[in-house]
Amino acid sequence: MLVDAHAHLLPHDYPPDAPECFPRMEAVDGETARTLVFGAMRFTARDVFFDAERRIEEMDASGVDVEVLSPMPPLLRYDLPPADGLSLARHVNEFSATLAAADPSRIKALGMVPMQDPDAATAELKAVQDQGLHGVEIASNVLGRSIGHEQFLPFFQEAERLGLAVFVHAMPSPSERLPMAAMGTYTVGVEGAYAAGSMVSGGTAAACPDLRISFSHAAGGFPLMLPRAQYFWGGSWNEEPVDLTRAVMHDDGPSPLELARRFWYDSMVFDRRAIRFLIDLLGADRLLVGSDFPAMLREEPAGRTLRSMDLDPQAWADISGANAFRWLGIDPPG
Numbered sequence: 534m535l536v537d538a539h540a541h542l543l544p545h546d547y548p549p550d551a552p553e554c555f556p557r558m559e560a561v562d563g564e565t566a567r568t569l570v571f572g573a574m575r576f577t578a579r580d581v582f583f584d585a586e587r588r589i590e591e592m593d594a595s596g597v598d599v600e601v602l603s604p605m606p607p608l609l610r611y612d613l614p615p616a617d618g619l620s621l622a623r624h625v626n627e628f629s630a631t632l633a634a635a636d637p638s639r640i641k642a643l644g645m646v647p648m649q650d651p652d653a654a655t656a657e658l659k660a661v662q663d664q665g666l667h668g669v670e671i672a673s674n675v676l677g678r679s680i681g682h683e684q685f686l687p688f689f690q691e692a693e694r695l696g697l698a699v700f701v702h703a704m705p706s707p708s709e710r711l712p713m714a715a716m717g718t719y720t721v722g723v724e725g726a727y728a729a730g731s732m733v734s735g736g737t738a739a740a741c742p743d744l745r746i747s748f749s750h751a752a753g754g755f756p757l758m759l760p761r762a763q764y765f766w767g768g769s770w771n772e773e774p775v776d777l778t779r780a781v782m783h784d785d786g787p788s789p790l791e792l793a794r795r796f797w798y799d800s801m802v803f804d805r806r807a808i809r810f811l812i813d814l815l816g817a818d819r820l821l822v823g824s825d826f827p828a829m830l831r832e833e834p835a836g837r838t839l840r841s842m843d844l845d846p847q848a849w850a851d852i853s854g855a856n857a858f859r860w861l862g863i864d865p866p867g
Contacts, residue, residue, distance in 0.1 A: 534599070537835055538860070539749055542629060546558050554614070555621060571607055598854070634665070641863075643698070645670055679730075680728050682735060686740060689737050698745045699747070703748075703749050726755040729793070739792060745797070748797070756815060765782045767783065798821065799820070800822060817844070817847070
């Protein structure tokens, strides 16, 4: 069993009477692909983004048993007016549910919500659940504000109450901390770290102990920051017993590492040495297979690097599939 927990979809079309700020999908002459037009963005989307039959064919070719599909990240446009953001989310969610219904055993879908209006996003979670979607994808920041800000705590509390999974995808911040040339590389590491770090340092992780949340690309640089956070909290190196004579930020709650081990992380970090570090620091029960497919090409077969690592059977079983079902909160196939 191999579950790709980080793959993307795009709707085939948008309503003809949609607001002008909505995306468009334009036909490509002589091809089954379509062009996503969203503001200044132009992206050629192969039919596998929106055609369930093609999706299953590509999964079979790559050795993928189940895909967890989330909206293509550019759809997470929190700069839209809140009412338009809600309308866009509802259209995307309806398409996501329809795509998953084509083969519910192979396709598990996530929706999206307008995080620019936290109250509306929170209220929409029940509708997401009622559509049969397993959770939502959100961006790593909302108009430059990290997701661990107290403004978003009610949203995460409601996701926890409903038992919905949350997938955090690293996205650039309006503050432009890095040049645009770094958007697909270093930005992922920086924004993922900000998002996960804010969930720990802002108190959301402690306040929502049963929240099932995962981070794209292992939350970027976050895992390497954790030992330092652990030292400031507990005053010791190498996760040794707490030394309060050295600790400068100690509290009586869970340690940063304990909180971080409540999250899940997709293991698309492009190097087996990085994966070994993640397993050693966070645990094999915290990692997921991810590919960013079809926005990026998958390894062939899927999970090739993980397969090459001679993992013990339990670690492989967890990472290749069991963890994804735990994160989604559903039972694995019998």
